[in-house]
Amino acid sequence: MKPRTTIAAALAGMLSLAAVALAAAPVASSAATSCAKASLALVHAGQLTVATDAPAYPPYFENNKPANGKGFESAVAYAIAGQLGFGAGQVKWTVEPFNASFAPGPKSFDFDINEISITPARAKAVDFSTPYYTNPQAVIVVKGSKFAHAGSLAALRSAKFGVQVGTTSLAAVNAQIRPTQSPQVFNSSNDVVTALREHLVDAIVVDLATGFYLTSGEIPHGVVVGQFSASGGDNWGVLLSHHSKLTGCVDQALAKLRSNGTLSSITSRWMQSGAGVPVLK
């Protein structure tokens, strides 16, 4: 949603200014932390530990190997790392299941990038960076389904939906579509796909980018019916431990990547544009 992005961008801007001002000053004040590589508070000294879940799906990662730099979030992570002063060889990846990532206590990573949506409630338990992507939802059915030509969200109300747990897709389905049957919730996106393929559900809702990936091969005869936005928008941020000293530095890095166009070129390289997909209301 625009206002939040604007506020976040403004915050990022202010932090960058403050950081620049501080860098110019010989003495670091206690209010801002230096983002020089040598002074970063890292989980493992000398390396940047980045987490994501397993399996790591396209288009966010490729071949389930985050370290190969391919895929949207892998690219973003390495871009952030570069801004912080880490070469590709100094980035180490670790696996963190989604619902462990927000557990209280010390984290085993410096930051976690895993298609995680920023919400105020969540921000009470962890730190989020400024958003690196705004994510629409996509409705996918199998060709020939009676919902394949639905022109509005209301037309989908009688469908049996499948979604993955922990995604904003479920909330979006419940809030925007308000289906008559309770949606089926699955542990992994693989199970969601299986359910659609075996006609256990009529339709599934996933992130638009994931939807493109699935209909290009995983779901035979899969078709994207349309896209819609969760109310309030769905902004993804990088996750850090609560009150992490790195948050400001990551935000600085993202601000730089935005302003020099790197972020948008990464996005258009890996994330298919939703321009051709009908918007459902």
Place this chain on the structure above:
Amino acid sequence: MLELRGVTKFYGEREVLGGIDLTVSEGEAVALIGASGSGKSTLLRCIDLLEEIDDGDIYLDGVAITEPGADPVPVRRRLGLVFQAYNLFPHRSVLENVVLGAIRAQRMARSDALTAGHALLQRFGLAGREHDYPDRLSGGQQQRVAIVRALMTKPRALLLDEVTSALDPELVGEVLGIIRELKGDGMTMLIATHEMGFAREVADEVCFLDAGRIVERGAPAQIFSQPENPSTRRFLTRLLAGARA
């Protein structure tokens, strides 16, 4: 009515019954005496077709019951076996214990069975205990229930396997009392027992078993006063010595 000819049984290599010949006429009470392990229990279990014999024949009312492939169930319905350890069904009340056989095996109507059960329990001094569970009864009472349970199936003959041996001495009398009554009623009985005095009083014939064979048989007076066989004499002497001590 009950006739055994040459009944033989082995447990593996060991002979536990060797060529038993025995006849029990209608209304007769035959006592089986002998040391532990002499084969008394085994013999009774074989007659009731709970175990198979290896040689010989058993006849009930003139019909051979030990033909290979014969169905043992109808035979068991005509005989009543009472165990040394009573073997009441602990999950059922006294009344439920005694009517189970009558209802399921004899196909008696439940109401008739309950009436008959009440009557028999009353006759043998167990009135008021019908709805108790066996764990609440003394040994003597449990054994009396066991006898009633066997009687409810209206057996042609009763097989009593050392029915007082597990009882405290003061409880023995109440059980022997029932057996005495049944003898008076004309029930045919084969009684394995250690109670010499009782056997002398009630039995028409006494058979002494030694290592699976009947080594002596005769009228109680004769067996107990003037046993001919040395084994019999030894056994009785030991038994009486034990009783006096």
Place this chain on the structure above:
Amino acid sequence: MSATSTVVVIGGLVAALVLSPGWRTIRQTYLSWHYFRQILPSLPGAFWLDARIFLIVEAVVLALGLLIAVVRTVRAPVLFPVRLACAAFVDLMRGIPLLILLYVVGFGVPALGFSFLPTDEPVLAGAALAMCYSAYVSEVFRAGIVSIHPSQPAAALALGLTRPQALRHVVVPQAARRVVPPLLNDFIGLTKDVALVSVLGPQEIVRVAQISSDFSFNYTPYIAAAAIYLLLTLPLIRIVDRQQRRALRRQNAVVML
């Protein structure tokens, strides 16, 4: 004396918890009154799904488990292939993780494409649960049946009952009473394994808690779900304990020589 030591031990544990460095975070994350109140209304409805599946599956498991146990303990030679099949079934069901079985049955059966087979997720999940648990329960019943002293069926046969009648009226009733404690353990285990149906889609209570937890990044919904669970399981345990004590007293009736 026992009261004092109880107070000391429990007080000590509570103190250790409350004085721990992370207590404030723990309290906010696991014991948040705000999130507890927020999730509570949606839990009983979700739990009703678990309860329904559990009741039906438990009934099936008891019946099927007993049937398998009886088949495996009778000696009739004509039943040999059935006994073999039962033994193989029991080994397989005890040998593979329930979660795998759920996936295989839940996603595999619809894939077969037979139109007469159910595709309703709770039914498929219930079937997988029933298969797994009836294997365990059959072993429990079998142990119970075998533990009945042979003098009991002997007494039944002596009365003129057939072997099936002896099983039905004398052996199985006693065996069943005797195995109430292990059956209760399986029973309680099933109440919790029912939550696994969530992998196939249905929104049962733990899933609902998980969704809320993932949404708010707070773990209190799980605590709330556990509380609802305890409302069911604790009384069940107490009731069956009491029944068991009563049954055991009767069991020790007859003198064994």
